[in-house]
Amino acid sequence: MANTVDKYFDLVDQNQQKFIETLREVVEIPSVSSDASKRGEVVRMGEWLQARWEQLGAQCKRIDPGKQILEGEELDLPPVILGQYGNDANKKTVLVYGHYDVQPALLEDGWATDPFTLVEMDDGRLVGRGSTDDKGPILGWLLCAETHKQAGLDFPVNLKFCFEGMEESGSEGLDAIIVDQADKWFKGTDVVCISDNYWLGKNKPCLTHGLRGVSYFHLQVEGPGADLHSGVFGGTVHEPMVDLVHLLSKLVDTNGRIQIPGIYDQVMPVTDEEELTYENLEFSHTALATDLKHDVIIHAEERDTLKHRWRYPTLSIHGVEGAFYSPGDKTVIPAKVKGKFSLRTVPNMEPKRVAELVTAFLEKEFAKLGSKNRMRVIETHGGRWWYSSPNHPNFVAGARATELVYGVKPDLTREGGSIPVTLTFEENLNVNVLLLPMGAADDGAHSINEKIDRRNYIQGIKLLGAYLHEVAVTDMTA
Amino acid sequence: MANTVDKYFDLVDQNQQKFIETLREVVEIPSVSSDASKRGEVVRMGEWLQARWEQLGAQCKRIDPGKQILEGEELDLPPVILGQYGNDANKKTVLVYGHYDVQPALLEDGWATDPFTLVEMDDGRLVGRGSTDDKGPILGWLLCAETHKQAGLDFPVNLKFCFEGMEESGSEGLDAIIVDQADKWFKGTDVVCISDNYWLGKNKPCLTHGLRGVSYFHLQVEGPGADLHSGVFGGTVHEPMVDLVHLLSKLVDTNGRIQIPGIYDQVMPVTDEEELTYENLEFSHTALATDLKHDVIIHAEERDTLKHRWRYPTLSIHGVEGAFYSPGDKTVIPAKVKGKFSLRTVPNMEPKRVAELVTAFLEKEFAKLGSKNRMRVIETHGGRWWYSSPNHPNFVAGARATELVYGVKPDLTREGGSIPVTLTFEENLNVNVLLLPMGAADDGAHSINEKIDRRNYIQGIKLLGAYLHEVAVTDMTA
Ligand SMILES: [Zn+2]
Ligand SMILES: [Zn+2]
Ligand SMILES: [Zn+2]
Ligand SMILES: [Zn+2]
Numbered sequence: 001m002a003n004t005v006d007k008y009f010d011l012v013d014q015n016q017q018k019f020i021e022t023l024r025e026v027v028e029i030p031s032v033s034s035d036a037s038k039r040g041e042v043v044r045m046g047e048w049l050q051a052r053w054e055q056l057g058a059q060c061k062r063i064d065p066g067k068q069i070l071e072g073e074e075l076d077l078p079p080v081i082l083g084q085y086g087n088d089a090n091k092k093t094v095l096v097y098g099h100y101d102v103q104p105a106l107l108e109d110g111w112a113t114d115p116f117t118l119v120e121m122d123d124g125r126l127v128g129r130g131s132t133d134d135k136g137p138i139l140g141w142l143l144c145a146e147t148h149k150q151a152g153l154d155f156p157v158n159l160k161f162c163f164e165g166m167e168e169s170g171s172e173g174l175d176a177i178i179v180d181q182a183d184k185w186f187k188g189t190d191v192v193c194i195s196d197n198y199w200l201g202k203n204k205p206c207l208t209h210g211l212r213g214v215s216y217f218h219l220q221v222e223g224p225g226a227d228l229h230s231g232v233f234g235g236t237v238h239e240p241m242v243d244l245v246h247l248l249s250k251l252v253d254t255n256g257r258i259q260i261p262g263i264y265d266q267v268m269p270v271t272d273e274e275e276l277t278y279e280n281l282e283f284s285h286t287a288l289a290t291d292l293k294h295d296v297i298i299h300a301e302e303r304d305t306l307k308h309r310w311r312y313p314t315l316s317i318h319g320v321e322g323a324f325y326s327p328g329d330k331t332v333i334p335a336k337v338k339g340k341f342s343l344r345t346v347p348n349m350e351p352k353r354v355a356e357l358v359t360a361f362l363e364k365e366f367a368k369l370g371s372k373n374r375m376r377v378i379e380t381h382g383g384r385w386w387y388s389s390p391n392h393p394n395f396v397a398g399a400r401a402t403e404l405v406y407g408v409k410p411d412l413t414r415e416g417g418s419i420p421v422t423l424t425f426e427e428n429l430n431v432n433v434l435l436l437p438m439g440a441a442d443d444g445a446h447s448i449n450e451k452i453d454r455r456n457y458i459q460g461i462k463l464l465g466a467y468l469h470e471v472a473v474t475d476m477t478a
Numbered sequence: 479m480a481n482t483v484d485k486y487f488d489l490v491d492q493n494q495q496k497f498i499e500t501l502r503e504v505v506e507i508p509s510v511s512s513d514a515s516k517r518g519e520v521v522r523m524g525e526w527l528q529a530r531w532e533q534l535g536a537q538c539k540r541i542d543p544g545k546q547i548l549e550g551e552e553l554d555l556p557p558v559i560l561g562q563y564g565n566d567a568n569k570k571t572v573l574v575y576g577h578y579d580v581q582p583a584l585l586e587d588g589w590a591t592d593p594f595t596l597v598e599m600d601d602g603r604l605v606g607r608g609s610t611d612d613k614g615p616i617l618g619w620l621l622c623a624e625t626h627k628q629a630g631l632d633f634p635v636n637l638k639f640c641f642e643g644m645e646e647s648g649s650e651g652l653d654a655i656i657v658d659q660a661d662k663w664f665k666g667t668d669v670v671c672i673s674d675n676y677w678l679g680k681n682k683p684c685l686t687h688g689l690r691g692v693s694y695f696h697l698q699v700e701g702p703g704a705d706l707h708s709g710v711f712g713g714t715v716h717e718p719m720v721d722l723v724h725l726l727s728k729l730v731d732t733n734g735r736i737q738i739p740g741i742y743d744q745v746m747p748v749t750d751e752e753e754l755t756y757e758n759l760e761f762s763h764t765a766l767a768t769d770l771k772h773d774v775i776i777h778a779e780e781r782d783t784l785k786h787r788w789r790y791p792t793l794s795i796h797g798v799e800g801a802f803y804s805p806g807d808k809t810v811i812p813a814k815v816k817g818k819f820s821l822r823t824v825p826n827m828e829p830k831r832v833a834e835l836v837t838a839f840l841e842k843e844f845a846k847l848g849s850k851n852r853m854r855v856i857e858t859h860g861g862r863w864w865y866s867s868p869n870h871p872n873f874v875a876g877a878r879a880t881e882l883v884y885g886v887k888p889d890l891t892r893e894g895g896s897i898p899v900t901l902t903f904e905e906n907l908n909v910n911v912l913l914l915p916m917g918a919a920d921d922g923a924h925s926i927n928e929k930i931d932r933r934n935y936i937q938g939i940k941l942l943g944a945y946l947h948e949v950a951v952t953d954m955t956a
Contacts, residue, residue: 214709224772224774230822231822231895234787234820236775236783236787237775238774239732253847254724256714256716295850297714297850298713309713316713319812321802324797325798330797331796331820332797344713372773373732415710416713
């Protein structure tokens with residue numbers, strides 16, 4: 001294997017400029033899934049991918065998930081492109097996922113250059129919308145396969161792929177396809193790999209093995225039948241906003257400690273083994289405070305910040321619907337308000353239990369107020385966390401590949417947010433999922449001047465290939 | 479006097495239909511001051527008034543207060559029409575104020591009939607935008623003078639008037655004119671009368687002798703330099719929204735009791751004399767609860783509701799700027815939020831002292847939280863309350879006129895809101911101001927289907943005339 005991988009690495013280095021040109025070609029397709037006027041471009045991007053894989057000999061299946069209503073218009077959802085490259089019973093089968101749609105971007109948002117033209121900067125940044133999220137990574141798999149074929153190198157695994165065009169818009173239609181195809185197109189998958197997240201820092205690669213879940217709540221307080229004037233009614237009726245701020249203030253303290261009884265009971269304790277994974281991570285409060293502009297960091301130790309990002313539940317208050325929200329002054333008493341808050345959940349919390357605890361607590365606190373208003377807790381979303389052991393052979397393969405390319409052991413990270421497709425694959429295919437990021441923490445995936453560093457792009461193409469070679473020689477049943 | 483007043487009453491009764499036609503004529507001028515496209519109509523309405531008064535022999539002075547920017551357009555502010563009708567050194571001089579602009583109104587807001595066409599209903603309602611606020615009352619003064627002249631009745635006073643076209647849009651430009659004209663056009667004014675508020679109930683007339691002030695605050699909490707994603711930052715940074723709800727929850731309890739130390743210290747105690755004014759008022763919780771749709775009334779006794787509307791300070795929370803406010807779910811941590819709240823103030827509270835107490839209290843509470851965020855209390859408005867003794871001869875004249883027209887002693891009311899021009903006149907002209915409403919509590923001044931009852935309109939025209947006659951024979955220096 002070493003020989004093949006070395007040859008592959010050499011070829012990637014030789015083809016750097018060509019690979020950047022391919023990235024340029026796809027960045028120029030403004031496949032913005034949230035913009036109805038760009039739907040044709042999203043479809044074009046999906047078709048570009050399918051054509052290129054078919055040219056290579058992959059067998060593809062285009063699934064059109066149906067219709068959506070966007071900006072009052074009925075639109076076809078962009079296709080999910082399923083593919084199979086190689087079908088050798090003696091090889092393992094790796095399923096990779098990625099998305100070919102991108103976030104919106106306008107020059108006037110503050111981009112230094114046209115967002116849909118790839119610009120290579122002197123410092124090595126390849127700037128353009130989608131460069132890191134997620135066009136760079138999906139090209140990585142394609143260019144890896146093309147390079148192997150062109151050089152006559154044996155491709156180490158059977159590759160299945162699933163590329164969607166709606167990730168930035170809630171992956172509408174995707175889950176049903178995964179459920180439906182679990183025993184069909186996805187049958188025989190040994191492991192899954194997703195390259196759609198980022199390193200913890202700017203220089204050290206990582207493997208990601210956990211994501212938090214999220215339970216979202218609307219806390220509704222209703223009073224009179226219509227908004228009232230505070231001059232006339234202030235001090236004479238129970239005001240929904242007053243009750244709401246009292247209730248919201250009971251949920252969490254300024255240090256992020258959740259005040260709802262029972263919430264911490266289901267949280268997995270930190271083991272010694274886990275504690276070790278926080279050593280030597282590329283993460284510093286100094287850098288974080290700089291990014292935040294103001295040091296509003298709660299915890300004194302870096303590892304505590306990471307624990308509260310990755311492995312402890314947290315509660316955030318997002319806003320209030322139904323109250324006055326514009327600049328200026330308005331003397332309204334809002335009749336019906338909804339406080340919006342969410343909990344990030346971690347192993348082994350159950351969303352159902354979380355909703356029960358939240359509701360019971362708020363009902364008890366509301367009763368204490370003695371208000372004549374009506375209160376209701378509505379759980380609008382309850383998505384589970386995802387956690388995988390970093391000792392699984394799939395991760396071992398990812399770690400070895402990283403060492404081969406970057407010469408360092410990767411950080412073992414988790415993420416505070418959620419990537420729901422991870423759990424959908426794990427639960428429906430019953431196989432391990434590895435998150436293997438290509439980009440760095442400062443890529444600005446959803447911001448202006450999104451970039452991928454030339455290093456991350458080129459080494460990333462190597463990394464994905466090296467990973468497939470490692471999977472080929474690793475016992476996945478261990 | 480009795481003879482003249484009786485003749486006047488008879489003439490008003492005979493001219494009822496003509497007076498309704500005049501109301502119809504002015505309702506048809508859509509003088510919406512908040513709508514840039516209707517500015518010409520506002521001006522037309524002002525010119526209509528001026529022309530009609532000049533035809534009667536009044537001397538008028540049109541003052542154009544300058545420019546405003548509305549909906550991105552530079553517009554001339556509508557004129558303030560000053561007038562003088564009669565100039566007899568042996569008569570008292572009464573200054574009346576009113577506004578000829580109206581609230582916006584669209585049929586699709588839910589009006590049963592076209593808002594700018596006066597429709598007389600079988601139950602006596604005269605429905606149309608501006609019918610009660612404030613076109614009916616300003617016509618009252620005009621029709622009173624016209625009727626006297628046509629019948630050759632001696633007009634009992636010198637009348638000065640001040641009619642503006644921006645009341646529904648913050649009276650932009652008016653205060654400066656009052657200050658400037660205090661010793662000029664308004665010189666020699668003995669008393670002021672304003673007919674631009676409403677009865678407490680639907681059947682019993684009232685005189686209004688108090689208004690609350692309002693102090694408006696923005697409670698700003700700032701954290702990181704930009705909004706954050708709660709998945710990544712939840713539980714690791716001090717969240718401005720969390721601090722904000724904690725602080726807002728300290729201000730007031732669900733029963734409207736203000737928790738800021740010192741706020742109640744400056745409140746004038748209830749005297750026995752005042753207590754008596756709460757007897758026999760036309761006000762019931764049953765009716766109030768019906769209007770509110772849900773019984774969210776705090777107090778058990780009607781008089782306590784009125785005291786908290788009129789003569790105790792209250793605190794309302796209006797909303798939050800900078801946080802998530804739309805329907806649906808968004809997992810943002812807002813970086814900078816402003817809680818909006820206001821206090822209604824009463825004799826003898828000083829706005830400056832109120833702002834000091836509010837600020838000191840919030841700073842102390844914020845310090846207790848131990849947050850790294852930055853907090854600031856901004857007082858955006860501090861308008862004083864207005865209070866006049868109901869024993870002043872101007873009120874005695876108003877009460878006698880009411881008894882003459884309606885056969886009952888008027889309720890003595892105060893209002894929870896503010897009518898800032900009242901205080902401006904009192905402070906700059908150093909004379910007593912009487913609020914003498916024409917319309918009833920259910921007129922729906924700023925709502926759909928605004929109306930004035932035929933009774934209130936016709937009896938109101940009598941009332942304003944009778945009031946002028948009473949002023950003429952009352953010793954105002956008593
Ligand atoms: Zn992505
Ligand atoms: Zn993304
Ligand atoms: Zn008005
Ligand atoms: Zn009004």
